[in-house]
Every structure is written in C-alpha cells, then in structure tokens.
Amino acid sequence: MRPFWRIALAATAIAASALAGAQEIKARFGTSLPDSHPQTLGARKFAERVEARTAGRIKIAVYSGGQLGSDLQMQAALQGGTQEFAAPSTATLAGLVKDFGVLGLPFSFASEREADAVLDGPFGRKLLGRLPERGLVGLAFWENGFRNVTNNKRPIERAEDLAGLKVRTMQNSLYIDMFSGLGANAVPMAVTELFTALESRAVDAQENPYTVVHAQKFYDVQKYLSTTGHAYDALALIASKKFWDRLSPADQQAVQAAAAEATAYERAASRALNAQLRAELARLGMQINDVAPEERARMRTRLQPVIAKYTTGAGEDTAREFFAAIEQARRP
Numbered sequence: 001m002r003p004f005w006r007i008a009l010a011a012t013a014i015a016a017s018a019l020a021g022a023q024e025i026k027a028r029f030g031t032s033l034p035d036s037h038p039q040t041l042g043a044r045k046f047a048e049r050v051e052a053r054t055a056g057r058i059k060i061a062v063y064s065g066g067q068l069g070s071d072l073q074m075q076a077a078l079q080g081g082t083q084e085f086a087a088p089s090t091a092t093l094a095g096l097v098k099d100f101g102v103l104g105l106p107f108s109f110a111s112e113r114e115a116d117a118v119l120d121g122p123f124g125r126k127l128l129g130r131l132p133e134r135g136l137v138g139l140a141f142w143e144n145g146f147r148n149v150t151n152n153k154r155p156i157e158r159a160e161d162l163a164g165l166k167v168r169t170m171q172n173s174l175y176i177d178m179f180s181g182l183g184a185n186a187v188p189m190a191v192t193e194l195f196t197a198l199e200s201r202a203v204d205a206q207e208n209p210y211t212v213v214h215a216q217k218f219y220d221v222q223k224y225l226s227t228t229g230h231a232y233d234a235l236a237l238i239a240s241k242k243f244w245d246r247l248s249p250a251d252q253q254a255v256q257a258a259a260a261e262a263t264a265y266e267r268a269a270s271r272a273l274n275a276q277l278r279a280e281l282a283r284l285g286m287q288i289n290d291v292a293p294e295e296r297a298r299m300r301t302r303l304q305p306v307i308a309k310y311t312t313g314a315g316e317d318t319a320r321e322f323f324a325a326i327e328q329a330r331r332p
Contacts, residue, residue: 030067032071032191033191042269047061072171079136087235090235097131138238146229147228148226149205150286153165166185168187170191195218224288
C-alpha cells in the first residue's frame with residue numbers, strides 16, 4: 001500500500017494540473033476601423049464565440065478604431081507576440097507574403113460569390129498556409145468589400161477624371177501603382193489618419209467600400225462617390241503564432257470553429273450594410289454616380305502594365321492558380 005503522504009502529494013499534483021488546464025487565457029484583438037464597421041462587428045462575434053466554445057476560459061478583448069495601431073503596426077505586434085489577433089486587409093499581408101498580392105489585382109472578382117469560392121477553396125487555404133513561416137496563423141478570410149473612389153473635385157466617370165487627384169491609398173505598392181497608372185497622385189497612409197487628411201485637403205480623394213466611407217464619416221469631408229469597383233478588398237483573420245502555439249490542440253480547434261462562425265457573420269454584416277449604405281450616403285449629401293461597365297473595362301486596359309507587374313511579383317504560378325480558381329468559380 002502506498003504511504004498516505006504520497007497519495008496526498010499525487011492528488012495535489014493532479015489538482016494543480018487540472019487548475020492549470022482551466023486557467024483563464026486573455027488575448028487582445030485589434031481592429032483599425034470603428035465599432036460600426038463589419039471588421040469590428042466580426043471581431044466581437046469572434047470573441048463571443050471563442051469564449052462560448054471554451055466555457056469562458058479564453059477571453060478576447062476587442063480594441064477598435066486603431067487603438068492598438070495601424071494594420072501594419074498590429075501585424076508586427078502579432079509577429080512579436082505582444083498582440084494575439086487582428087483582421088487586416090490582405091493588401092497589408094502582401095508586404096510579408098508576396099502571394100497575397102494577387103487578391104488585390106484590379107477588376108479581378110466580379111462578385112462576392114466568386115470571392116467566397118476562391119478564398120474558401122484550395123487557393124485561399126494555400127495562401128493562409130504561407131503565414132506560419134512569418135509568425136502568423138491564418139484562420140479565415142473576411143470581407144471589406146468592393147472599393148470605390150470618393151473625392152471633392154468632380155464625379156469620376158472616366159479614367160481621365162482621376163488625373164491629378166491626390167488619392168489616399170493603403171500602404172501597399174499595388175494600390176500606389178494602380179492609381180498612379182490611372183493618372184492620379186497616390187498618397188499612401190494609414191486609414192486612422194485619413195479623415196484629418198481629407199478635412200485639411202492634404203489629399204483630395206480616397207477609395208474604400210461603402211461601409212468604411214460611412215463608418216469613418218467621410219461623407220462629412222467628401223462630396224462625390226463614384227462606383228469604380230476597382231478592387232475587391234478581403235480581410236484576413238490572423239493570430240499570433242507565438243500565442244497559437246501556446247494553446248492546447250483542443251483550444252486551437254475551438255478557436256478555429258469560432259473563426260468559421262464569425263466569418264459567416266462578418267460577411268453577412270458586410271453585405272447587408274453595403275447594400276443599404278449607398279442610399280444612406282446619398283441621404284447624407286454625397287453625390288453618387290455609377291461608372292459604366294465600358295469605362296471600368298477601359299480602366300482595366302490602362303492598368304494592364306500594373307497587372308502584369310504584380311502578376312510577376314506575386315509569382316507566375318500563384319497568379320495562374322488564382323485566375324484558374326476564378327474561372328472555376330464562374331462555371332455554372
């Protein structure tokens with residue numbers, strides 16, 4: 001028979017182990033956009049579902065509106081292990097993994113359905129699989145939506161109307177070259193700095209989906225909105241690999257399942273808002289014009305050198321797989 005003290009010691013060790021296993025884990029999720037934007041709505045849904053799936057053991061605090069920095073700063077924080085979650089534009093991730101650059105190629109996706117099929121399929125999973133070597137873990141693709149141009153000078157009806165406009169772009173070389181290729185003066189800056197730049201007329205224009213225009217109240221400092229639809233902007237729900245590797249396999253599974261639930265919610269919220277906000281932005285005083293399909297085709301033709309440059313930059317194999325995935329999505 002084992003001595004009593006050994007039995008008691010073993011029981012204490014088991015209890016301590018169980019307590020450690022049940023220890024609360026705290027994490028931070030940073031977004032660059034306000035509480036009303038689907039990016040932050042999705043972050044809060046993700047936090048809610050993670051807490052529910054882990055019986056309250058993993059608690060995620062959401063910091064919206066750039067409280068933790070710009071997308072680039074938060075991306076670096078995730079790599080360093082000082083922040084746990086973010087959902088930046090895939091255009092930002094292209095600076096780390098060049099393959100992500102193909103997602104922002106101008107006039108590639110024709111609909112959200114196409115984007116879902118490509119991003120949720122083998123091509124999208126392959127892209128997310130490139131992130132761990134950069135200190136990140138890709139959980140899912142979210143949506144910012146199709147980007148349109150707003151400005152204070154004139155309606156954009158033809159490519160020539162962009163000539164000379166100072167257009168704020170994301171801090172991404174593709175977007176800089178895209179607008180330079182259309183004759184504009186591209187000015188890269190973080191979205192958290194943009195309202196002040198528009199208000200002071202440091203820049204004339206910007207390009208974002210309806211949801212961002214509304215959430216950031218750009219209607220207060222911009223007169224014209226033109227439906228260029230020049231690019232589809234996907235977001236990537238990402239985690240710090242340093243944080244991820246500390247989770248148990250069961251917790252990783254729970255977080256991944258919560259990510260799938262939050263993805264469905266975030267996309268639905270984005271599409272519902274984009275559908276209703278056009279009318280709301282017009283009510284708030286913006287003059288909205290639709291760019292004709294033939295003019296969008298002309299813009300794409302003018303951007304062929306840019307498309308060729310970034311097709312090569314992202315890798316010919318990656319670009320070929322990307323366009324093949326789009327073609328597959330278009331088949332009935």
